[in-house]
Amino acid sequence: MLYIDGEWRGAASGSSFEVINPATGESIGDVADGTRQDAADAILAASGGFSGWSRFTAFERAEYLYRAYQLMMERKEALARLMTEEQGKPLKTARNEVQYAADFFLWYAEEAKRTYGDVLPAPRSDQRFLVIRQPVGVVAAITPWNYPVSMITRKVAPALAAGCSIVVKPAEQTPLCAMEVFNVIHDAGIPAGVANLIVTADPAPIGAEFVENPAVAKITFTGSTEVGTMLAGRAASQMKRLSLELGGHAPFIVFDDADPAYAAKGASLVKFLNTGQACISPNRIYVHKTIMEPFLAVLEERVSRLRAGNGLADDTSIGPLVDHAALEKVDHQVQDAVGHGARLHSGGHRLTDGGLDRGFFYAPTVLSGVTPEMEIYNNETFGPVAPVISFTDEVEVLALANRTTYGLAAYVYTQQLGRAMRMFEELNYGIIGVNDINPTAAAAPFGGMKHSGVGREGGREGIAEYLETKLGGFSV
Ligand code: ADP
Numbered sequence: 001m002l003y004i005d006g007e008w009r010g011a012a013s014g015s016s017f018e019v020i021n022p023a024t025g026e027s028i029g030d031v032a033d034g035t036r037q038d039a040a041d042a043i044l045a046a047s048g049g050f051s052g053w054s055r056f057t058a059f060e061r062a063e064y065l066y067r068a069y070q071l072m073m074e075r076k077e078a079l080a081r082l083m084t085e086e087q088g089k090p091l092k093t094a095r096n097e098v099q100y101a102a103d104f105f106l107w108y109a110e111e112a113k114r115t116y117g118d119v120l121p122a123p124r125s126d127q128r129f130l131v132i133r134q135p136v137g138v139v140a141a142i143t144p145w146n147y148p149v150s151m152i153t154r155k156v157a158p159a160l161a162a163g164c165s166i167v168v169k170p171a172e173q174t175p176l177c178a179m180e181v182f183n184v185i186h187d188a189g190i191p192a193g194v195a196n197l198i199v200t201a202d203p204a205p206i207g208a209e210f211v212e213n214p215a216v217a218k219i220t221f222t223g224s225t226e227v228g229t230m231l232a233g234r235a236a237s238q239m240k241r242l243s244l245e246l247g248g249h250a251p252f253i254v255f256d257d258a259d260p261a262y263a264a265k266g267a268s269l270v271k272f273l274n275t276g277q278a279c280i281s282p283n284r285i286y287v288h289k290t291i292m293e294p295f296l297a298v299l300e301e302r303v304s305r306l307r308a309g310n311g312l313a314d315d316t317s318i319g320p321l322v323d324h325a326a327l328e329k330v331d332h333q334v335q336d337a338v339g340h341g342a343r344l345h346s347g348g349h350r351l352t353d354g355g356l357d358r359g360f361f362y363a364p365t366v367l368s369g370v371t372p373e374m375e376i377y378n379n380e381t382f383g384p385v386a387p388v389i390s391f392t393d394e395v396e397v398l399a400l401a402n403r404t405t406y407g408l409a410a411y412v413y414t415q416q417l418g419r420a421m422r423m424f425e426e427l428n429y430g431i432i433g434v435n436d437i438n439p440t441a442a443a444a445p446f447g448g449m450k451h452s453g454v455g456r457e458g459g460r461e462g463i464a465e466y467l468e469t470k471l472g473g474f475s476v
Helices: 036-053 058-074 076-087 091-114 150-162 175-187 203-212 225-238 260-276 289-304 324-339 353-358 394-402 417-426 459-464
Strands: 002-004 007-009 016-020 027-032 118-120 127-135 138-142 165-169 195-197 216-222 241-245 250-254 282-288 343-346 365-368 385-391 409-413 431-434 467-475
Touching (some): 002 175, 027 175, 058 091, 076 175, 091 459, 138 150, 138 203, 150 165, 150 175, 150 216, 150 459, 165 203, 203 225, 260 282, 282 394, 289 365, 394 417, 417 431
Parallel strands (some): 138 165, 138 216, 282 385, 409 431
Antiparallel strands (some): 002 007, 002 195, 118 127, 343 365
């Protein structure tokens, strides 16, 4: 169903599409297939919603966001189960995601009250300078399937806190989670038109309406660099504001002064999280030559203990890939690497036994001897494959790590303070984990450099993306 101007309704075309559970291949729902006309209606509703919402005080807007936070927490278990069924991640990690998602409502309920202005010294004695921050207007948001709840609240919460209204188009793989987020928004009493939802099986016409409709002031997108770049190019003709959170190709560097077992534990936890389907997932694991052996031994041992299966089962530690195309892409990268001489330590094939053939499961895979000739060295994998590369020298590994057009996340394991600081400063990435695999939170700015995007989500930076700065010069 679409949520437009405070009401649930079908698509203008009357058609619908199926949602598939990636663990079983079964249909778990049938949702309205929104059209470009629906997107135009939603933008019109958001324009209406903006005029009232932007005039609310920050305290009033915060009250609604607090309510949304509370409702999402009350519905945490149901939302997590739905996420597991629709997206595939194990229930425990789905619960973590709902918590992370709810945290954005809480954080921005508070941040709404901190969009301070400035009083500046003016050049003339009869002049005063005042700076205020105002909402940019109607926002159009496009979100991915890998974090189907938190990627929506990470945009909706700061947009609403800033006084903007919004239209959200979630990924076609995960419309049901998006609908539940909008049930929370509806039940929190957020006024009609302020937040609107278009679910669809065909994103291109909706994206076209977002970039071409002059009522949209800002586009915020999380997804592939390819689609993000295309949307940014088209949005430029109307000078729409942009926030883009795109692909990554994270290096994970383990120096010889690090504990190889601890680093291997970190690598296995972050690499296989969400079945490797995260833009901050390590894609090149650089390990110092002298500790390669113990590192690989622990990594292999941990990978051998991962249990693939339906995320609703208690003993499942790794879920399926999102669809068949993802399976093929991952397998292609692995076969290409092996064909070019990489050594396969574990995995390297689809999982089919015990009914797994009905879903899209790929065996957790470890490769060593990965080199720049291999596709996996250069392209984002988005799957459960750990490519390990040997290095000997700090200057060399820093250059290798930075030699990519991506710049989202990087990880460093070292016990030397100076080296940790050098890496923190010199890695050209927006997020650096130093002996840490989870440098994310609602309070922290998330985003990339270079082709990984523009802008930041979360933290005090996140609300600034939805505000214009206005200068007033007053003669007195
Ligand atoms: P992925 O490969 O991870 O699915 P995409 O960039 O294709 O990444 O998808 C991220 C989001 O972008 C999804 O919501 C998807 O529907 C949307 N999307 C994909 N193609 C287009 C398009 N041509 N116009 C607008 N949105 C698009």
